[in-house]
Amino acid sequence: MRRTGTTRRGALTATGAIALGAVLAGCGSDDEGGGRTGSARADARTAADSSSTRQAEASLRKKAVGVTASLLGQYENVLAAHPATAAGLAPLRDAVRAHVKALSPAKGASLEFVRTRPAGGPQEAVRALAAAERRAAASHTAALLEAPPELARLLASVAAAASAHSYLLTELAKETKA
Template identity: 40%
Template sequence: MPSYRTAPRSRPGPRRRSLLAGAAGVASAALLAGCSDSADSDADGRPSAARRLRAAAAKDSRELLRRYDAVLAAHPSLDGRLGPLRGEVKRHVEAFEKSTGGNTPSPTAPASPSGAPPKAPTPRVSTDPKTAVRDLAEAERELADRRGKALLDAPAEEGRLLASVAAAGAAHAYLLTEKEDDK
């Protein structure tokens, strides 16, 4: 018999395979919980922060779309220039509404007595087409900046969508001011 102690054949406690299987089970449970419908609501039944973020982004995009419509109504000659950008903003509205299930109530506006949400006032538009376009570019830039800041706290899926739409808004602002700079 050797004069030194030999290690026992099996160590006490859980084995490596058991630990890995347990960790995989915990990770799977966490992923499944993250994919459930309860992710759209907090524990108290209110919409989750991600859902509120999407609803606010949809509202902002709808307001920007109304600005485009107001400028185009006041200056129909700008349709060739603004039409494609307006179409993109409309797609942004649809993307945010799709990600909220189409249910994007205004978080601050109370419902009218008839139960329908109140209609937003038409944005004021300058009588000068260049000023109207410049104001539209400023609105695009401001919204892109706000969305860029919102990315800091946004969950992954909403963050990707916000980043994409913020980049598009910054590009719109550039395109709206580029033609003015060339003249």
Template identity: 40%
Template sequence: MPYPPPPRTRPGPRRRSLLASAAGAALLAGCSAGPDSGEDGPSAATRARARAARDSRGLLARYDAVLAAHPGLADRLRPLRAQVAAHATAFEEGATATATATATTSAAATPVPAAEKDAVAGLAAAERALADRRAKDLLAVPGELARLLASVAAAGAAHAYLLTEVAT
């Protein structure tokens, strides 16, 4: 006799999937090349770190725009925004000031949808796309930066899931 399905299935990835993804990313990061093994290693790592800092600042600007347009979402979005700010700071520790400065101005002009649900869905899509890009980028950078990218990619995937839950 088969068991009946659970009464309600939530959309999006399950906790186990997120944890498995994070664990897989951490394993990949642990298997990455050693620190700066080639001639272009340091510059590639520096460029990747600067790009990650710029992307985090851009995402942070998106959060700020949504919070300014929809103050009623503040309780739900501020904890996620704080984590994105911490990610930006972590990447900026080794990035150049020029790369960081261009990030803040590029995403500030992002239009915010009038409906809260659409604004949150846009944030979820941005988090998901950035997490996917970081998961790919971590394969091309040295160990410590790869671990940081893996950790932030996993956090971004979790943010996307949580924002999807908020939007529904």
């Protein structure tokens, strides 16, 4: 025998339909008097917000590029000082180079590195790279809080890669002969 009357499913469906109608009714124009002044103010506010957003994004990108370029310089220095580590470090270095290019606001920006000799042997140099990758991951993760959505996704990806690199470098340091 079929039940008649109001069921729980019917009541929830009706409540959902009423809520959806209220939301859609609230999505109208902000113009109260039919004039364009409210719209002009909203356009000016949007332009100012997008300008400040672009400046904040440029600042975050510049900082992220600096951190990643410094890391790339450390890779170059370790590879120059300890060529025996090239097999393990070259793929990671290439990934860091790709991160610099992805984060760079200006396409085709040139990178310059300060050549320094890493302290200690290859094992200590690889450990230092692992620590640098952890610092880079922490820096990119901290920048997520202020980043606009598109940049936040990129920073999260780069931070995740830096964490993975740190793990791989830690394991590589265990295998590297002193």
